[in-house]
Amino acid sequence: MIILIKNKGAVMESTKDLEKYTYNLLAERGVTLEDIAELVLYVQKPYMPNLTIEECREHVASVLSKREVHNAIITGIELDKLTEQNKLSQPLQGIVENDESLYGIDEILAFSIVNLYGSIGFTNYGYLDKVKPGIIKKLDSKAGGHCNTFLDDLVGAVAAAAAGKLAHNEPHRVRHALAEEKA
């Protein structure tokens, strides 16, 4: 029994440790909490005119504290990095390298993050994916030989989730924004 516990203990990271590791991975790939907070501000400000960057940061941090989110991010970035190092088998290597539009597994991982905050996040996600503002644009350009097939979708998903969380936490602020907008 003791051996079993030790074995498991060796690999079972605390959620806090996984969180730290996720932030480090994101930093290594050129993505900061601030970058994602700016995406949230971009996508949510039209509906919440008095939204501040501090609130966005806070909600991104909350999304990034979830174990389900860590798991999706560390798996996606691992696949991106293995692709850069040419370590995947064919045809998967080529598919991820070229961010093939019919692949879809990058979006499956991203949706697993968005889903945690209900259906409201999906419109935000789709919008970010089309417009590609800020850090998403930068990731998409593959500057410096990086493969970000998974990462750009994951970052968009974290931002969309944080925006959805903001709307759900403060429904009355959302309503006022809409009323003013339509007026």
Next chain:
Amino acid sequence: MIILIKNKGAVMESTKDLEKYTYNLLAERGVTLEDIAELVLYVQKPYMPNLTIEECREHVASVLSKREVHNAIITGIELDKLTEQNKLSQPLQGIVENDESLYGIDEILAFSIVNLYGSIGFTNYGYLDKVKPGIIKKLDSKAGGHCNTFLDDLVGAVAAAAAGKLAHNEPHRVRHALAEEKA
């Protein structure tokens, strides 16, 4: 035993009957196969330049032949109609009437259609939901006192699903389109 079978038989519609009923419901709410085919052409043509309206029609018809799709559409339209007739309890009546942005159940039903064709449909869905071309615009305007809280999302979902199906059925046509576009 015979009674049980007869009981079940009384309610278990054939998929063909449900399909006919779904088309009738859509027609009653002002939506034709042609309307949805035009959405598909709109959203998919940039990726498949030689796409024809006939192909779009055919793929919409294929989506509309699925029992899962019938179930989502007849449930959503039922809720729209009951709302028009003021027959839902409060607060649900008010929530659906006003297409409240935090409701999300309309999108949940729509996603159940998009999901049937993989993750590729979600970008199309999000795009149609933002741009609101053709019939979606018309449904959204609530002309004539209609409540289309569910219907506009369901129609967008059928179109997005059909576009995704087109891309999956003919991956090589999608590729050529992209190559030419970038050239």
Next chain:
Amino acid sequence: MIILIKNKGAVMESTKDLEKYTYNLLAERGVTLEDIAELVLYVQKPYMPNLTIEECREHVASVLSKREVHNAIITGIELDKLTEQNKLSQPLQGIVENDESLYGIDEILAFSIVNLYGSIGFTNYGYLDKVKPGIIKKLDSKAGGHCNTFLDDLVGAVAAAAAGKLAHNEPHRVRHALAEEKA
């Protein structure tokens, strides 16, 4: 502009109000917080031997505080009640009345709750759906002419979600339980 705000204001319930309304609806349909907490204990105790009913109650209450959960529950129960009152159109009336196995919209609403807590909840959900312990059995028996086509799935989903939340909040307690179980 003022009219718009007032209009919106009339229907936009606070999340707290929706929560109260959801509890009332559940009570009206014979489901208490305690019933759901017992499902959580049943499904999660094998993995967390020192789990208490108090903790289960607390996590069910947390799931039941989410607006996405309220929306799914009030929509599902509304459809159950309209079916009891014979107020849906055919063929939907018959389909919901008979809890037709190919319908699936009841499960779509339930999954929208489970999804909020990640993929871990789905195994619990499937298990509860097969074994039908406690309140789920009672709802499924349709005692007293009630239609619970949506409600039994929704209750199972809330319990599965709460169990998933427990596991995610206390990963180390889950691990110990597994180690001891295997020893």
Next chain:
Amino acid sequence: MIILIKNKGAVMESTKDLEKYTYNLLAERGVTLEDIAELVLYVQKPYMPNLTIEECREHVASVLSKREVHNAIITGIELDKLTEQNKLSQPLQGIVENDESLYGIDEILAFSIVNLYGSIGFTNYGYLDKVKPGIIKKLDSKAGGHCNTFLDDLVGAVAAAAAGKLAHNEPHRVRHALAEEKA
């Protein structure tokens, strides 16, 4: 332009090629079409008493002809194989190696297959995951040092999807089965 097309052409596999590659991968990991067909028979026969193994094979083959399914399977098996070869970074290497219960990405990929056939597949999936009949048991036992963290879930998902497709294709056979069962 020519270069672009050639580049894309180099990696864009036809769906038929991906299908062949997927079967080869499954065979390499010890899974045959027959193994999965037997899971379908096991899970669906109670609802369709006259179901034959030939029909099961046919429906599994149909599920395995979809590009979305190929993508999920080749990605999951790649991660299993990289784990066996100790080629993932920590902590992901340990998480996949130990099939950690809070990981959930294996189930996310599996659900992307089940989702293609509607909500009906999820109960079958949950049931197979609990009972672990046939090939799933064998994969789960990790005989011979194999890591099948992703593969067992993917195989269960293909079987659950095929069972769901059977039910949807022949609703009247499902109904008769239920009527007889209850009689």
